[in-house]
Amino acid sequence: MKDLEQILQSHAFLGGCEPEYVQLLVGCARNLRFDAGEYLLREGAAADEFYLIRHGKVALEINVPGKAPIVFSTLGEGEIVGASWLVPPYRWTFDARAVELTRAIGIDAACLRRKCDADSGFGYAMMKRFVPILSQRLHATRLQLLDVYGKP
Amino acid sequence: MTVAVADPMLPQRYRVTHAQRLLDDTVSLRLTPQDGELPSWQPGQFNMLYAFGVGESAISISGADDNGFEHTVRAVGAVSRAIAALQVGDSIGLRGPFGSAWPVTAAEGADVVFVAGGLGLAPLRPAIEAVLQQRERYGRVVLRVGARRPQDLLFPEALERWRLARDVDIDVSVDHADTQWRGHVGVVTTLIAGARFDPHESIAMVCGPDVMMRFCARSLHDEGVADDRIYLSMERNMKCAIGLCGHCQFGPSFICKDGPVMRYDTIADRLNVREL
Amino acid sequence: MRSDTETPRAAARITRVALQALIDALIARGYAVIGPTVRDGAIVYDQLSTTAELPAGWTDEQAPGRYRLQRRDDDALFGFAVGPHSWKRYLHPPMETLWTARSSADGFDFSAAPSPTEKYAFLGVRACELQAIAIQDRVFQHDRFRDTAYAARRDNALIVAVHCAQPASTCFCSSMQSGPKARGAFDLALTELLDAERHDFLVEVGSPAGAELLDSLAAAEATRADLDAADAVIAQAERRMGRTIDSSVFRERLRDRAEHPRWTEVADRCLSCGNCTMVCPTCFCTTVEDHTDLSGAQAERVRKWDSCFTMEFSYIHGGSVRQSTGARYRQWMTHKLSSWVDQFGSSGCVGCGRCIAWCPVGIDIAAEATAICADTPPTPGATP
Missing domain, CATH: 1.10.533 (Death Domain, Fas)
Structure with missing residues (x-):
């Protein structure tokens, strides 16, 4: 069985990451498993842990009163779930539900924030990994907004 | 070279021999020639369909058998509405086929990446069928499909058939879904990064709305696919289909005769110019 | 300007009066003669039967956003530049039926428009216009698809060019390498030779059809002096070119x-x-318009500029x-x-x-x- 450090090292989010930084991260990490239908996180709840998906599929949803929830994105192997833990007041802004059996590494957000504050080199390395993902998602959201397949 | 066509401006008589409603506003028609044989054609080309007295519209070929062309028509204007309303037995005028083709033969030996958005699956469908019929001649075959909602997905039966076919990596993403949808939600570009293909030995064929193609081409480029191995199917106002009316110009290209299928490296700069 | 390398021209000289004989000869050969004439304050192209209809003594004063006819102090027939018309309205008409369709028991039947039979003789085609015709020939006849109606009209057409003597202030044919001297595909080319003593035309032959026409006219052999006078006409036109640009x-x-x-x-x-x-x-x-008659039984497609x-x-x-x-x-x-x-x-x-x-x-x-x-x-x- 792989230990946490090996699992983290091989996750796409940490591809090419310095071993000492992976070790720092291991201290905040735990192995998780979500059955289909289980929620990883809920809108409004404290964003105290985010997830590196190892395999499976996670749907990001927004609940609409009187209607079925709207899925606006799905995430899978190699992707991360959750960014609200980065920004105060650290509250989730959507629901995340496992669509199928999903295995993930949970990272304790408070722990990671502490380590980032303590070691700005580590903090900057983490930031450089998060910012491209946030930028890609912002870009994808813009494209979705265009509704390019809608009626002309 | 001047093409010896009897009269490329004169429609031929075809009959609707099959009609199927695919979506609320989209139908599929099989059109069989009333006189003579079906002309030769290639995946990626289009025909000019004429609704009697109403007018003509450029519609890509979404399939063909010995008996006729299949066209997938979305009712968005007066002409396409009239065409979409045709019933089995009705007559229709048809000129064509016109335009350039997908590089189906040129892609032999390479991995093939198809990216379709919305109705863009229709012009790609004959190319996908052609590749799957000669599956052994190609490396990995990847198909990524984007749609607005799960219920807007074109050709679900064909997708299922392709999925069951040998060794095709198919993934579908929709822009919005309810919780019943088991597939991906998000823009189709995000599915390109996760696909397994050798970017240096791939040919990519992309068809969909202009914006979607622009961003897909960039994603493919970012994955390492050379710009001269990415093909897009362009849309402009095709009226005469033979390069004489001027309407479909896109910089120096006439989309009707130099396109609709165009190599990305030859148009990448122009795609960024507004109102060209 | 004549270069030394140019081969000596087979040229003749006819009088102004003989120009009528040229028109008559064209009409006798079944041509509709189209040439410049004054109408509505402009020099336009229309069907002619006599030289009296030519814009004798008129010129056009042109500037950005401005076109005015003015009297010349001579009786030159071609003493102007170009008007609002061009020959494309005859070779590539503003409106043309492409086909008609009729409802039938079997759906509907298409009939292509009949091939054009018009035989036009264009009188007074300028160098820039010859170049324009060559450009449209390339578009309609020598591309991947051929416009057969254009090709038929073009094949039937006969061109009598006129070397330009009077560029307007808006002209820049020299900069586009298209004039003022007519080159290329004409059947005959005229240079108007007009001074106090005479009103003649130097006639150059550009095709067998042109040669045959010239043979039917009372033409004198051009003298050295005629050729020099014609060259001078073109040279002064070159000098008076309205503008020069680097294209x-x-x-x-x-x-x-x-x-x-x-x-x-x-x-x-x-x-x-x-x-x-x-x-x-x-x-x-061009665009196309699809029409039906009131009963809906007949349809047609009309092509328009x-x-x-x-x-x-x-x-x-x-x-x-x-x-x-x-x-x-x-x-x-x-x-x-x-x-x-x-x-x-x-x-x-x-x-x-x-x-x-x-x-x-x-x-x-x-x-x-x-x-x-x-x-x-x-x-x-x-x-x-």
């Missing part, structure tokens, strides 16, 4: 300067009326690609001077100046292209 940079720079602020400045003046495209002798764009200045021109479902006037002007000028070269191997402009004179606000293609193609490209943000 060599247009292809590359217009293509690369799609975001030049000048496009927006032109758009502030441009009315998007499409006059420039209508008077241009090479603009070939169209202009890239209309909003509908670039319509794709949902909207027009070129919404702004600037984009439409850019399309027109860039096509004419730049992408035409990529498409058909030559510039689409012959320097006739019609678009300058007939623009209601006097937009000057030569000036605009020169400004956009200036040696220093504009830098974004650096407002002058």
Whole structure:
């Protein structure tokens, strides 16, 4: 069985990451498993842990009163779930539900924030990994907004 | 070279021999020639369909058998509405086929990446069928499909058939879904990064709305696919289909005769110019 | 100007009176003779039967947004530059039925329009217009698809060119290498030789049909003095050319300067009326209209001249690609001077100046292209 450090090292989010930084991260990490239908996180709840998906599929949803929830994105192997833990007041802004059996590494957000504050080199390395993902998602959201397949 | 066509401006008589409603506003028609044989054609080309007295519209070929062309028509204007309303037995005028083709033969030996958005699956469908019929001649075959909602997905039966076919990596993403949808939600570009293909030995064929193609081409480029191995199917106002009316110009290209299928490296700069 | 390497010309001389014999000979051979005549304050092209209908003693004074007829102090028949018409209205008519269709028991039947049988003799074709015809020949006859109706009219046509003696202030044919001396595909070419003593025409032969026509006229052999006089006519026209531009940079720079602020400045003046495209002798764009009769049993498709200045021109479902006037002007000028070269191997402009004179606000293609193609490209943000 792989230990946490090996699992983290091989996750796409940490591809090419310095071993000492992976070790720092291991201290905040735990192995998780979500059955289909289980929620990883809920809108409004404290964003105290985010997830590196190892395999499976996670749907990001927004609940609409009187209607079925709207899925606006799905995430899978190699992707991360959750960014609200980065920004105060650290509250989730959507629901995340496992669509199928999903295995993930949970990272304790408070722990990671502490380590980032303590070691700005580590903090900057983490930031450089998060910012491209946030930028890609912002870009994808813009494209979705265009509704390019809608009626002309 | 001047093409010896009897009269490329004169429609031929075809009959609707099959009609199927695919979506609320989209139908599929099989059109069989009333006189003579079906002309030769290639995946990626289009025909000019004429609704009697109403007018003509450029519609890509979404399939063909010995008996006729299949066209997938979305009712968005007066002409396409009239065409979409045709019933089995009705007559229709048809000129064509016109335009350039997908590089189906040129892609032999390479991995093939198809990216379709919305109705863009229709012009790609004959190319996908052609590749799957000669599956052994190609490396990995990847198909990524984007749609607005799960219920807007074109050709679900064909997708299922392709999925069951040998060794095709198919993934579908929709822009919005309810919780019943088991597939991906998000823009189709995000599915390109996760696909397994050798970017240096791939040919990519992309068809969909202009914006979607622009961003897909960039994603493919970012994955390492050379710009001269990415093909897009362009849309402009095709009226005469033979390069004489001027309407479909896109910089120096006439989309009707130099396109609709165009190599990305030859148009990448122009795609960024507004109102060209 | 005559170069020394040019082969000596087989040329003849006819009198002004013999020009009527030429028209008669053309009519006798079944041609509809089309030539310049004064109508509604302009020199237009129309069917003629006598030299009396030619614009004797008239000239055209042209400037951006301005065209006026003026009296000459002589009786020259071709003492003007060009008017609002060009020969394209005969070879590529403004309106043309492509086919008709009729409902039948079996759906409907299409019938192609009959092949054109008109035989036109064009009298007074200028060098710039010969070049314009050659450009449209390339578009309609020598591309991947052939416009058979155009080809039929073109095959039937006979061209009597006239070397230009009177360029307008809007003319720049020298800069576009298309004039003022007529070269290329004419059957006959005339030079009007007019002074106090005489009113003659030097006649050059460009084809067997032209030679046969000349044989039927009372022509004298041209003397050395006639040839020199004709050369002098062209040389003085060259000297009086309205403007000179450097067209060599247009292809590359217009293509690369799609975001030049000048496009927006032109758009502030441009009315998007499409006059420039209508008077241009090479603009070939068309649209089609599909009609049915009241009973719905008969349908037809009619092709009409169209202009890239209309909003509908670039319509794709949902909207027009070129919404702004600037984009439409850019399309027109860039096509004419730049992408035409990529498409058909030559510039689409012959320097006739019609678009300058007939623009209601006097937009000057030569000036605009020169400004956009200036040696220093504009830098974004650096407002002058």
